[in-house]
Amino acid sequence: MSTNSTAKTRPLVWLVTGCTSGFGRLFVPAILARGDRVIATARDIESLPEISNTKDVFLLQLDVTDSQESLYAKAATAIERFGEVNVLVNNAGYVLSGVWEEVSHEQVVDQFRTNFFGHMNVTRAFLPNMRSRRSGTVVFMSSIAGWLGVAAGGPYSASKFALEGAVESLQKEVCTLGIRVHLIVLGQFRTSILDDNRRKISRPNPAVDDYNSAVNTLALRQVDTNGKQPGNPTLAVERILDAVRREGMMATREEIPLRIVLGSDAGQIVRAQCLETLQQLDKLQEIGRSTDFLDARGIQDYK
Ligand SMILES: NC(=O)c1ccc[n+]([C@@H]2O[C@H](COP(=O)([O-])OP(=O)(O)OC[C@H]3O[C@@H](n4cnc5c(N)ncnc54)[C@H](OP(=O)(O)O)[C@@H]3O)[C@@H](O)[C@H]2O)c1
Secondary structure, three states, X not given: OOOOOOOOOOOOEEEEOOOOOHHHHHHHHHHHHOOOEEEEEEOOHHHOOOOOOOOOEEEEEOOOOOOHHHHHHHHHXXXXXXXXXXXXXXXXXXXXXXXXXXXXHHHHHHHHHHHHHHHHHHHHHHHHHHHHHOOEEEEXXXXXXXXXXXXXXXXXXXXXXXXXXXXXXXXXXXXXXOEEEEEEEEOOEOOOOOOOOOOEEOOOOOOOHHHHHHHHXXXXXXXXXXXXXXXXXXXXXXXXXXXXXXXXXXXXXXXXXXXXXXXXXXXXXXXXXXHHHHHHHHHOHHHHHOOOOOOHHHOOOOO
């Protein structure tokens, strides 16, 4: 993997999706404070009153659910403004909760259109330019929900699990082309994501009583957690900037891995999931091996 693709000696041009709130909003001043330039994007750029176009800031309307054709056009406009985009931050997202039986196909597709296809399509629009320059960094805002499914948390978890898998492949596709890729596995951070007007819970009328407990438990937890999340998003943004620019706490790291797990809650969950997976593997190892062909040893590893 190229390690000098985003050398810190010159200002970098960042493009961040979903800048009206939370992490996206915090990225803009943090990027400028490092001496870099930023293309701040939002579905509605009128919702960015504190940000205006300057020599280092460019406001661009961008809905990540737009068509691929439109996203290619947005990428061309973005690249034209400062001559290049060095760092793409796929940040836009929202939380849809609901149990399998009650959440509709259309609602889940909408969740994926933003949290999964949105990231994939926006990235696809920028890859040709990064590839031709053999340089660039693509950041994806993932989640502990992409490691652990909770009851009634399926739609959001599914979108983040899908993202984790697809980005793992992307990293292997572009690591020899000078393009760095990072998944930021976030714990619970104090943004607006759990505000009543942002998170969505799917409950039909009438609802299935059998699921009252699962749905109400998650909904109550979201309400209780909102505003008390352990993670400080300002500090998370600083660590992401450190990683991309290889500065601060990341300055002396030889290799920065694909996954950057932020938040002590996230660290605990990822660790527990790894341990539980190992335990489950060990319990059924013999059975797992029992289905191989006899000539399986000669076949190339899957990686
Ligand atoms: N906060 C956490 O605890 C946490 C944990 C794990 C992962 N994450 C991830 O971090 C990312 C940012 O979340 P946040 O906590 O900053 O939430 P937030 O405060 O709710 O901000 C979400 C942003 O995404 C934007 N957005 C939603 N749909 C969009 C679309 N179709 N096109 C463009 N922008 C869109 C929103 O814009 P509008 O104002 O137009 O709606 C808003 O600017 C998300 O991907 C989320 O899944 C957050």
